[in-house]
Amino acid sequence: MTNFQSLLNLIVDNQDLIDFDHKGIKDLHVISGKLFHEIVSNVKSIKDKSIDKKSFIKKAIRDAFELEEQDLILIKKEQIVIKIIQTISRDETEKRFNGYSEEEIEKLYNEYFDEKTLDRFLEEISYGIFKYLFVRKQVTNDYYEKNVYSIIQNYIARELTDFESEDHNFRKGFAGYIFRINFITVFTHISDQILEAISYRDEYLMNWIKYYNGQVIIKHNKRYAAPAIINPDGQKYNPSALFGTIAVWFKTKEKIETLEKKLNDISKNLDKLKIDNLSPVEYKDELVQERREIEEDIYEANERIKELLDEKRLNNDEEKKYDIDDEIQELRQYMKEDKKEVDEINAQISSIDTISTKRLEEDKSRLEKDIQREEKALKQNYKVYQSIQLALVKALTSKRKPI
Known part of the structure; x- marks a missing residue:
């Protein structure tokens, strides 16, 4: 039996283990x-x-269920998802979602993405779009206005790598849905990248963003008003004056990241110094406590010996004296063993490097305070940054208007 036939039989023979019409869908x-x-x-x-x-598994599933090429097979971390697309009607005259049913696409979207996966996907595609438009191509404002939406939709479709072997029309429709549902999120990520580049004095973007000042543009003998950077409260920002405001924000963020890296390094070094999962200081404290308890035992044994010697001196019964001598001998043996254990503990205590630990813990405490101070400053400036961010998102999603 071939490998393929073995896999095919495994799927066909175990259909009772498959969750058909998952969650009623x-x-x-x-x-x-x-x-x-x-x-x-x-x-x-x-x-x-x-x-x-992956292709081998998909081929076996297609054969096992007699699926069409447009039907989706998504191999995820802990499951395989099968979506029968042939039942999703496509209206070729409908432009939105490439003609596919929004309801059906929404069901697949909710199944395909969990919150964590979606956040990561949106961040990655937004950064990829930013690099394509503003690093690699360094597009003009005119080109951006005319093409940005189609570029984003096509980029999302391309990044849906789990759908590589699926129908192109469906991928594009699904990409259009993802873009529409996450429209503001995508442009928020892109605006963050633009603002960060400007904070580092990126010459191209500093010039590119000057377009968004509401200026009058004359093109082909027609007058247009360019979009302006205006926040939801109606506050207008001068593109040329943004640098000073956002530079503080990103420098503070960068400083926090540097401090957190140092704090992480110190925490790792402290972990390396740990003994039995305790810091050297904690471990030494435990040894000191253990030594104190043994020394108390030695003291109590020594006091008992004194009592026994007094008792022996006052006792005339020879048999009783023998018993007293035996107990004294036993106590002295215990004391000898305890003293040996105290010496071993003292040797352990002497070998523990608490100086390095205390120095690292002091550095850790100082860094934590520095981070708290910078985070407080970041929080205080958040409203200003968010205002600029929202204003830029609005500008990036607007076009010049004829006047």
């Missing part, structure tokens, strides 16, 4: 748990390194 099927791990284990055993294992 029609034509959304999920393979997870035992069957998922058996599929992964089956494919891992394939020795032919030229075989793409």
Whole structure:
């Protein structure tokens, strides 16, 4: 039996383990748990390194369920998601979402993204778009206004790598939905990147952003008003004057990151000095406490010996004296062992480097205070930064208007 036939049989023979119409969503099927791990284990055993294992699994699932090419198979960390796309009607005359049903796309969107995955995806695609437009291409304001939306949608479609083998029209429609739902978030990330670049005096972007001052533009004998950087409260910002305000914000953020890195390094060094999961100071304190308890035992034994010697001196019974001598001998043996243990503890205490620990802990305490101070300053400036950020997002999503 071939590897492929073995995998195909595994899927077909275990359909009772598949969650059909997952969460009541029609034509959304999920393979997870035992069957998922058996599929992964089956494919891992394939020795032919030229075989793409994801494609191998997808081909077996397509054959097992007789799926069409446009149907989606998404192999995730702990599950395989199957979405029957052929049941999603497409109206080729409808431009939004490339003609696909918004309701069906929304269901897939909610299944495909969890909050953490979505946040990471949006940050990555926004940074990629920023680099493409403003680092690699260094586009003009005119080009940006005409093309930014289509560029973002196409970029999102390209980054949907789990959908690489799926229908192009559906990928583009799904990308359009993702963009619409996260429109402000995407432009907020892009505006953050622009403002950060300006805070570092990026010459191209400092000139590029000057366009957003509400100026009158004459093009092809027509007059237009350029967008302006105006926050929701109606406050207008002069693009040329933004540098000083946002530089403080990003310098503070950078300082916090540097301090946190130093704090992390110190914490790692303190961890290396730990003994039995305790800091050297804590470990030494425990040893001192242990020594104190043993010394108390020695003192009590010594006092008992004094009592026994007095008792022996006053006692005329020879048998009783023998018993007293035996107890004294036993106590002295205990004291000898205890004193030896105290010497060992003293040697341990002497070998512990508490000076380095105390110095590192002092440095740690100082850094924590520095971070708190900078975070307080960042918090105080947050409203100003957010105001500029919101104003820039509004400008980035606006176009010149004819006047």
